[in-house]
Structures are given as C-alpha cells and as structure tokens.
Amino acid sequence: MPTALVTGAASGIGRAVAEHLLDGGYDVLSVDLRDDGPGTPYAADLTTREGNAGAVQAALDAFGGLDVVVANAGVQHVASVRDFPEDRWDQIVALLLTSPFLLAKHAWDALAASGSGRFIAIASAHALAASPYKAAYVSAKHGVLGLVKTLALEGAEAGITATAVCPGYVRTPLVERQIPDQAKAYGVSEERALEEVILQPHAIKRLIEPSEVAEVVAFLAGPNGSAFSGVPVTMDLGWTAR
Numbered sequence: 001m002p003t004a005l006v007t008g009a010a011s012g013i014g015r016a017v018a019e020h021l022l023d024g025g026y027d028v029l030s031v032d033l034r035d036d037g038p039g040t041p042y043a044a045d046l047t048t049r050e051g052n053a054g055a056v057q058a059a060l061d062a063f064g065g066l067d068v069v070v071a072n073a074g075v076q077h078v079a080s081v082r083d084f085p086e087d088r089w090d091q092i093v094a095l096l097l098t099s100p101f102l103l104a105k106h107a108w109d110a111l112a113a114s115g116s117g118r119f120i121a122i123a124s125a126h127a128l129a130a131s132p133y134k135a136a137y138v139s140a141k142h143g144v145l146g147l148v149k150t151l152a153l154e155g156a157e158a159g160i161t162a163t164a165v166c167p168g169y170v171r172t173p174l175v176e177r178q179i180p181d182q183a184k185a186y187g188v189s190e191e192r193a194l195e196e197v198i199l200q201p202h203a204i205k206r207l208i209e210p211s212e213v214a215e216v217v218a219f220l221a222g223p224n225g226s227a228f229s230g231v232p233v234t235m236d237l238g239w240t241a242r
C-alpha cells in the first residue's frame with residue numbers, strides 16, 4: 001500500500017488531500033497541531049525542529065516507509081511591513097519554508113527507497129506574485145518554490161520528484177479568517193473585501209474548492225505525475241496570466 005505524510009491535515013486543503021489519498025488506497029499520516037486529522041492522526045508543532053523530525057519518524061514507525069510527503073501546513077498574517085510583528089515573521093517562515101525543508105531532509109532516504117518518491121509543497125500563487133500586507137507569506141512561498149527546484153535536481157537520480165502546487169484563493173478557514181483583516185487593512189466592509197480585495201486578482205471570479213487542489217495533488221503523487229518536477233503547478237483562475 002502506498003504511504004503519505006500530509007501536514008496541516010486537520011483543516012482545509014490538507015484535510016481534503018489526506019481524505020483523497022485515503023480514498024485512493026494510501027496509508028496517510030495526518031500531521032497537525034491537533035491529532036484529529038483523517039487516517040492516522042499525529043500531533044506536532046511544525047514550527048519546531050523536533051515537530052518535523054517526529055512527524056517523519058511517526059510515519060516511518062507506522063508504515064515502515066514513505067512514498068509521498070505533502071508539506072501543506074500554513075498560516076497567514078496581514079499587516080504592512082512597517083507594522084509587521086517580528087515574531088509572526090519568524091513563525092510564518094518556520095512553518096512555510098523551514099518545515100518543508102526539514103520534512104524533505106528527514107524523509108529523504110525513505111523517499112529514495114520508495115523508487116518514486118514525491119515531495120509536494122502546497123505553495124500558492126503568492127509563490128509567483130506578491131500582494132501588499134503579506135510580506136512573510138509571500139517571501140516564504142517564493143522561498144519554498146526555490147526549495148522545490150533544488151529538491152528536484154538533487155532527487156532526480158533517486159527517482160524523487162518535487163513540485164509546488166500554486167493555487168489562487170481556496171475556500172478554507174485560512175481565507176475566511178483573512179476577510180476581516182483585509183477589510184481593516186483596506187478600510188472597506190467585509191463583503192467588499194471578499195469581492196474587491198480577495199477575488200480581485202482572479203480573472204475568473206470564484207474561490208477554488210479544496211477538493212480541486214486534492215485532485216491535483218493525487219495526480220502529482222501518482223504514476224502519471226512523474227514528469228512534473230522542479231516546477232510550480234499553477235491553478236490560480238488566471239491570476240498570474242496578467
């Protein structure tokens with residue numbers, strides 16, 4: 001049975017990915033702050049080195065190997081650079097950039113032993129384009145694309161591929177929580193913040209569903225995804241076409 005570790009699997013995109021992989025016959029370790037993800041839940045704080053090392057070890061202990069790592073856990077903070085809290089910068093870089101690095105590092109030998117190891121980061125359209133008031137998130141997402149490119153080159157000979165899925169806005173609690181912050185930052189109502197700020201960059205004016213991202217991850221994890229490596233896999237409703 002193929003095996004996968006999915007981070008941030010208690011909510012939103014990560015939960016949809018974990019459920020989709022379970023439906024596809026994978027054993028899945030669902031890592032999150034709370035141990036209530038689908039499949040085999042595991043609690044870890046992925047802003048810490050121990051949390052990342054422990055999560056990979058838990059997958060190896062539970063399944064005896066690892067074919068797929070989906071580095072998905074993420075948080076957002078909306079503030080101008082001038083007012084950006086330094087602790088939030090550190091937390092966001094730790095979770096969005098350092099955690100994927102540590103997961104790849106600790107899972108490397110297992111992914112190589114798999115023969116078709118897959119490292120999939122859930123990055124963002126913000127790995128390719130910036131928005132104001134999201135300095136830490138945009139910087140870390142651009143960074144994780146660089147990590148994925150490096151992993152792709154280092155992993156090629158061992159059969160490991162690495163990709164960065166880059167969605168536009170997805171209907172999850174992370175986006176729902178941003179609406180009041182964006183309304184405040186732009187001085188508009190919450191309704192206008194959704195329509196005029198959040199959906200503004202999408203050429204196609206809708207939110208993406210978590211299940212649509214899960215389908216793409218399952219494709220990349222499967223045999224037909226093997227030609228994708230070192231690239232952003234962009235699904236952004238036309239955002240970066242501009």
Ligand SMILES: NC(=O)c1ccc[n+]([C@@H]2O[C@H](COP(=O)([O-])OP(=O)(O)OC[C@H]3O[C@@H](n4cnc5c(N)ncnc54)[C@H](O)[C@@H]3O)[C@@H](O)[C@H]2O)c1
Nearest residue numbers: 008011012013032033045046072073074124169170172174
């Ligand atoms: N929602 C979007 O519009 C969107 C768009 C592009 C990319 N993304 C990316 O997709 C990923 C998932 O986002 P989502 O929208 O599903 O968010 P979400 O808030 O629904 O889920 C994120 C999960 O990460 C977990 N998490 C947070 N801090 C953690 C920590 N320190 N250790 C372990 N787990 C932690 C949370 O508990 C939560 O379950 C993120 O990397 C996000 O940047 C989201």
